[in-house]
Amino acid sequence: MAADAIVLGAGIIGVSTALQLARRGKSVVLIDRKEPGLETSYGNAGLIQREGVVPYGFPQQFGTILRYALNNRIDAHFHWKAIPSVSSFLARYxxxxxxxxxxxIARAYAPLIEHSVSTHNELIEAAGAQDLIAKQGWTEVFRTRVKHDGEIAEASRLRREYGVEFSELSAADIAAKEPxxxxxxxxxxHWQDPWSVRDPLALTRAYVKLFESLGxxxxKGDAKSLSQTKTGWRMVAGDGIVEAKDVVVALGPWSDTVTKPLGYHFLVGVKRGYHMHYAPKxxxxxxxxxxxxxxxxxxxPMNQGIRLTTGAEFARRDAPKTPVQLARAEAVARETFPLGERLDKExxxxxxxxxxxxxxxxxxxxxxEGLWFAFGHxxxxxxxxPVTGQVIAEAITGEKTLIDISAYRPERFRA
Known part of the structure; x- marks a missing residue:
């Protein structure tokens, strides 16, 4: 099978990239070892975070780091055995x-975030997926005045510098909003600009359906079979061989299965996360x-039930599950909201x-030539x-990109 482009990875990044290329008239083959949307893209809080212009940083205060070292928190957990293998990443982080x-970094990162809702909206409307979207923002609730005041001050700064909108809530406001x-x-x-997704897997699959409608x-295929030819790239997929001029690596935490054999050594760490769905009482x-x-x-509030998500677990990518954060979170969450039975087997x-x-x-x-990267989000x-897919598609087709993507260039890693 001949195509203009191969996209490796059928998570939301890869699906969006394949779709954006197809919308520009390119013949595209999307390849993954699993069905679309079943890996990292499946299990998240379902937020299109227009307010998220400042990426999550590593704590700088020594006292905070010591508290995390106790390894008893919900928002972060680590495997002691994994620390040596991730120490270089953590040090640079x-x-x-x-x-x-x-x-x-936030100033360089903000242009991507600024186009997050608008580029999603374009695909949502084209895919007829409006029923999966809630346009009501999301809410943070605070237990202490210190945390409240600090977060309100930071939100005010983000409004001044980046134009994100929020409203401050009193205890009475919270009670009225969530009785x-x-x-x-x-x-x-209350962050006003973000959109929420009631079923992230369904949204990914709606985009896949739109992609297929465009040809x-x-x-299914193994990315390890990718090889370069005189005219482009080829790999084993489906029942045969697929060849294309361009290939996009959008394999998320598994991107190194392609990049390392080709001589690229990106310093990429993994933050694992857990979720569980519950019925309300x-x-x-x-x-x-x-x-x-x-x-x-x-x-x-997902279509599958109330989804409880945890923070970050620092561990080897393929280590067995250790959902201790979920157990900690569930115990606290049950005191906060009347959660009923678990709805997932594990x-x-x-x-x-x-x-x-x-x-x-x-x-x-x-x-x-013809090799493109889109991972590490x-x-x-x-x-x-969608915004990543759009700028990659524009770069491949020679268009002017929606934003300047030089800050995200692979060359910033000395590989």
Whole structure:
């Protein structure tokens, strides 16, 4: 089978990239080892985070780091055995999270975030997936005045510098907004610009259906079979061989299965995360996407039930599940909201691909013609799928890109 482009990875980044190429008249084959949307793109809080212009940094205060070292939190957990193998990543992650460097990174990162809702909206309308979207923002609730005041001050800065909108909530406002939520909340913050997704897997598959309607093909295959030819790239997929001039690597935390054999050594860490769906007790209802800011867990009213998500687990990518954060979060969440029985047979786990400078790798490979990279989106894969797909598609087709993507170039890693 001959095509203009192969896209490796059928998560939200790869699906969006394949779709954006197909919308530009390219013949595209989307290849993954699994069905689309079943890896990292499946298990998230379902947010298109227009407010997320500042990527999650590594704590800088020594006291905070010591508290994390106790390894008993919901928002972060680590495997002691994994520390030696991830120490280089963590050291660089900490270095880039210095206040001045972090602020520079945020300015470079913001243009991607600024187009997150608009590029999703274009695909949502084309795919007829409006029923999967809630345009009500999301809420953080605070248990202490110190946390409340600090987050309100930061939100005010983001509004001044990046134009994101929010409203401050009193304890009474929270009670009115979420009458089934209980806790000693002193106040909250409602982010107004983000959209929420009621079923991230269904949204990914709606995009796949649109892609196929444009002539795109979806095949199963092993990315390790990729090889370069005189005219482009080829790999084994489906029942045969697929050849194309261009190939996009959008394999998330598994991108190294292609990049390393080709001589690229990106310093990419993995933040694993867990979720579980619950039925509400009785007539209890969660009206909106809500984060218990100090405890570090998220409650989201999904089509499958109320989804409880955890923070980050630092571990080897393929290590067995250790859902201790989920158990911790569930115990606290049950005191906050009347959760009923678990609806999943076991906790879901996914792996987020993270670069130490907190920005994705987007652009052309420096040493191979027709090879493109689109991975490393950390916590914002769902948020940045369509805009990443658009700028990669524009670069491949020779168009002017929606934004300047030089800050995300692969060459920033000395490989």
């Amino acid at each position: 900490w270095w880039h999270s210095n206040l001045s460097r972090h602020q520079l 089934n939520l209980s806790g000693d909340f002193v106040g909250g913050l 795109g093909r979806v095949l 009785g007539n209890a209802k969660l009206n909106g996407w809500t984060m218990d800011a100090e405890r570090g867990y998220f409650l989201a 906790p879901w786990m996914g792996a987020r691909p993270c670069t130490p400078d907190m920005m994705p790798v987007i652009g052309k490979a420096p040493r191979h 950390a916590h914002h894969g769902l948020t940045l799928g």
